Amino acid sequence: MVIETRNVKETLELGIKIGQEAKPGLVIALEGDLGVGKTVLAQGVAKGLGVEEMVCSPTFTIVQVYEEGRYPFYHFDVYRLEDPDEMYEVGFEDYFYGEGVCMVEWAEMIKEILPSSYLKIEISKDPQQGVDYRKITLTQVG
Numbered sequence: 001m002v003i004e005t006r007n008v009k010e011t012l013e014l015g016i017k018i019g020q021e022a023k024p025g026l027v028i029a030l031e032g033d034l035g036v037g038k039t040v041l042a043q044g045v046a047k048g049l050g051v052e053e054m055v056c057s058p059t060f061t062i063v064q065v066y067e068e069g070r071y072p073f074y075h076f077d078v079y080r081l082e083d084p085d086e087m088y089e090v091g092f093e094d095y096f097y098g099e100g101v102c103m104v105e106w107a108e109m110i111k112e113i114l115p116s117s118y119l120k121i122e123i124s125k126d127p128q129q130g131v132d133y134r135k136i137t138l139t140q141v142g
């Protein structure tokens, strides 16, 4: 499924819808360049799950945990991982195979440890469509 958004609000709204429909155990693998809107989409999903707290990119930790929503929300940003092994130190399995909703920014960097089934969301820009245009492709894997 392909969704095109033309401003931040539309991407947020898509995230909210995904968060509202999310079931426990959902893992969302986010792909796309820096500044494409991965964190914006994650903010929407958090909101859709009922998280009131401000969600920002977990820059200093690999995972940020939000417990106040319908299900726990586990927001990963693996951009700064030196080695996929660091995911084991974080205990990613408890999150990926737990009862919460996981969202992983830069998931292409940890492909080998993604679960067999996940929702892949690729976000890309298209300068010809304007600076705020985003093409968001959702693919169910496995």
Ligand code: ADP
Pocket: 005, 006, 007, 008, 009, 010, 011, 012, 032, 033, 034, 035, 036, 037, 038, 039, 040, 041, 057, 105, 131, 132, 133, 134
């Ligand atoms: P990432 O996490 O992928 O690095 P961010 O979500 O932090 O990206 O930043 C996305 C940036 O793009 C924000 O500054 C946001 O305001 C801007 N932006 C412009 N148009 C859109 C859009 N349609 N959807 C999402 N973000 C957008």
Ligand code: MG
Pocket: 038, 039, 057, 077, 105
């Ligand atoms: Mg980000």
